[in-house]
Amino acid sequence: EVQLVESGGGLVQPGGSLRLSCAASGFTFSSYWMSWVRQAPGKGLEWVANIKQDGSEKYYVDSVKGRFTISRDNAKNSLYLQMNSLRAEDTAVYYCARHYQLLPDFDYWGQGTLVTVSS
Amino acid sequence: QTVVTQEPSFSVSPGGTVTLTCGLSSGSVSTSYYPSWYQQTPGQAPRTLIYSTNTRSSGVPDRFSGSILGNKAALTITGAQADDESDYYCVLYMGSGIAWVFGGGTKLTVL
Numbered sequence: 001e002v003q004l005v006e007s008g009g010g011l012v013q014p015g016g017s018l019r020l021s022c023a024a025s026g027f028t029f030s031s032y033w034m035s036w037v038r039q040a041p042g043k044g045l046e047w048v049a050n051i052k053q054d055g056s057e058k059y060y061v062d063s064v065k066g067r068f069t070i071s072r073d074n075a076k077n078s079l080y081l082q083m084n085s086l087r088a089e090d091t092a093v094y095y096c097a098r099h100y101q102l103l104p105d106f107d108y109w110g111q112g113t114l115v116t117v118s119s
Numbered sequence: 120q121t122v123v124t125q126e127p128s129f130s131v132s133p134g135g136t137v138t139l140t141c142g143l144s145s146g147s148v149s150t151s152y153y154p155s156w157y158q159q160t161p162g163q164a165p166r167t168l169i170y171s172t173n174t175r176s177s178g179v180p181d182r183f184s185g186s187i188l189g190n191k192a193a194l195t196i197t198g199a200q201a202d203d204e205s206d207y208y209c210v211l212y213m214g215s216g217i218a219w220v221f222g223g224g225t226k227l228t229v230l
Contacts, residue, residue: 035219037165045157045165045208047219059218095164104212104219105155105170112164 002026002108004096009113016086016117022079022096022110030054030074033099035106036081038092038115048094049081064090086117123211125222131199131229139225140191141209147190152211154192156185159206159224168207169194196227204229 008020020036035050049060049070058070069082079096093112100107122144131137141154148154150172157165167176169185172192182197192211196203209222 037221044224045159045210045221047210047221050218057215059215061218100170103171104153105167106157106165106210107167107170107176109164109166
């Protein structure tokens with residue numbers, strides 16, 4: 001069974017940093033593109049970043065470029081999101097999502113972890 | 120800036136048929152955007168319903184179907200049930216670097 005379990009969320013002050021993790025199981029993690037998608041309270045979904053199977057390609061939404069870094073450790077079946085210079089507008093539930101092989105669409109989603117940026 | 124448009128809300132009667140749409144602020148949606156659809160109930164993670172325009176995800180009932188209607192992607196629910204009451208999001212793939220843009224979501228009420 002495919003499982004994606006996020007962790008690392010919490011309350012952080014504006015300008016602070018946080019590192020999210022996503023533990024993957026039930027599939028060959030190293031064979032899939034992975035993404036982070038977020039959802040601000042009461043708002044819609046927003047794609048944040050994604051990373052190729054071997055980590056050689058990474059893409060970001062404009063609003064997080066230069067502040068967030070996506071990475072992965074295939075030996076640990078884990079996906080990460082390092083978030084620096086956090087702003088109030090980064091407050092959201094952050095979901096880890098797997099892409100279909102050979103297709104750009106998302107297939108499996110984690111349950112999410114809440115990040116709150118507030119003083 | 121690319122904006123993906125969805126109806127903010129829609130209502131359907133139990134047993135009825137409803138079609139939700141997903142458009143672009145400028146231009147037409149085609150299969151090359153790999154439109155996909157996700158269902159989300161409050162407090163839950165999104166669930167993949169339809170990917171690559173019209174392929175149902177594993178376990179999704181066949182009363183959910185995807186298509187291109189005119190210049191938009193469409194999600195049709197045939198024989199709506201009470202537990203279909205959810206938020207529905209579409210997303211379009213804009214290519215590497217620009218990647219994915221979600222629509223604002225449609226809140227579907229079944230009553």
